[in-house]
Amino acid sequence: QLDRGCALHTAARDGLSSVSSQDVPAERPRAVFHTSESDPAKHTEQHEGRLYNIPLEEVKAVFPHGLPHRFQHQIQTFNEARVMVRKPALELLAYLKGSNFTHPAVRYVIYGERGTGKTMTLCHVVHYCSRQGWLVLHIPDAHLWMKNCKELLQSSYNKDRLDQPLQASVWLKNFKTSNERFLQEIKTQKKYMWGKRESTEEGRPLREVVEQGLARVRSATDAVGVVLRELKQQSHRGSFRLLVAVDGVNALWGRTTLRKEDKSPVSPEELTLVHNLRKMVMNDWSGGAIVTTLSQTGSLFKPSSAYTPQELLGKEGFDALDPFVPIPVPNYSPREFESCYGYYLERKWLQHEKAHTEDGKAELQFLSGSNPRQLDRLAGPL
């Protein structure tokens, strides 16, 4: 009991000395690891290690896809979405705030070992950008486009390439929920033909392109390509800022497990979605930023110990993404671990009686190695 009070006290002292603001009330010491600042634009080093709340309606609007599975279950159980503010995210936000949007888009690659919080950092940045009113192009996991595809159609636009109607339609649906108002404002600049009879005229809102893709599933992949192309061409005008957020970008230059009908393997260049996305991730457009994450967990034919950009992207991917700003994401620092542990205790997630003791906490820290994913997995049954 005494020890727990002392540990909280040190965290409180650190918090209070650097913070002169109002979000650490003295009479509720357990709120030390929370912060009432739910706007990512105002997060600074003072808020490091603290958890901020995202209202549930915003979660449904901003993240129709993109949050990790375990985090979604956690939101459902605790009835709230609390994200920890960590150094890599603060660094990225500082870069984004200070970037010049007339220059070509800067590429940021978030990398780190397995389960250190790369996807959550990406989600933090996506939340910030959607709060600031940017147009967010969030691809939840590029690896899902490389494997387990039930239907592969030959593309009508280009004979060599292959379409993925299911994945494209799912992505279009989620894109529509997250960026409703932009689809009305942005107009197409060219006439697009969908097959022999349907077409979209010049000057129509992008929403019609998206609805065409959702209605006619066969042309969904082409609709995605049209959307990407329009956004890229119009972003330099400055009427909106574009954020391209890709999770698992190393999939674009890896290998696929898909096969054509004659059982020959498909390479990523032959997939239309991948081809268009690669053009998007190039830095030949201005008026936004490209934030990507490397991921070994969903990757195909890569060893599980690989986490650096060189290993996961391969020569081709590294040359394509070069130059980029690397952002490493480490395991929890002692302070972050304390705050995560305190949050689980407060939400009654750690139910075992020994988990409340110092011994239990030391054991959790040792067994998880301060890795966020391992801590979450260990705290599950306890």
Add this chain to the structure above:
Amino acid sequence: RIMPVRWSRYNPSYLEPEVKKESYQRPLEELTEEEREQMELKAVRPIKAAPPTLSSSVFSDPMISKFTNMMMKSGNKVLARSLMSQTLEAIKRKQLEKYHKAPENEKETIECNPYVIFHQALKNCQPIIGLSNITKGGKTYQVPVPLTDNRKRFLAMKWLITECRENKHRRTMMPEKLSQELLLAFNNEGPVIKKKHVLHKMAEANRAYAHFRWW
């Protein structure tokens, strides 16, 4: 040449390993005479190797390990352990959701600790009296017989696992089925409790043959 290991026996001079941290942190004055002699003996005699199921973790529980071993198939302890942890997590999630939705006065009655639920459910499933087959005069009779603690625990765990494996829909996952069964048993409902009551009724019905037992 492969040495036979499974049935090999330790020399009687080998002592059991002591795993609990607390026993080594007690100061010398607290120990009685016998315990001091035991400590000196440990310094001299060799010690047996600790079995892999023995753990010094504060979170280890012998009942849970026994249950995990019974769930294990063809030695796949990794799978059994992960199923067990997923079951405990599923119980915790269901109870926490109920807790957060309940009104203030009912919040204390809802038990959220999966370990407490597991132990209570097992206790509720344990039969008090069992039946055994005794042949007398060419006919076999079902004779009511007292059960040892170990046998009761074993029967409770066996019934839970067979119930989950056989009488559920093919496509449901084991953690889901098990968590549902454990929650029902915790509230004294469910097919396992029914089986226990059926056994008790059979034993009550066969009371007349109780004198056939000779032990």
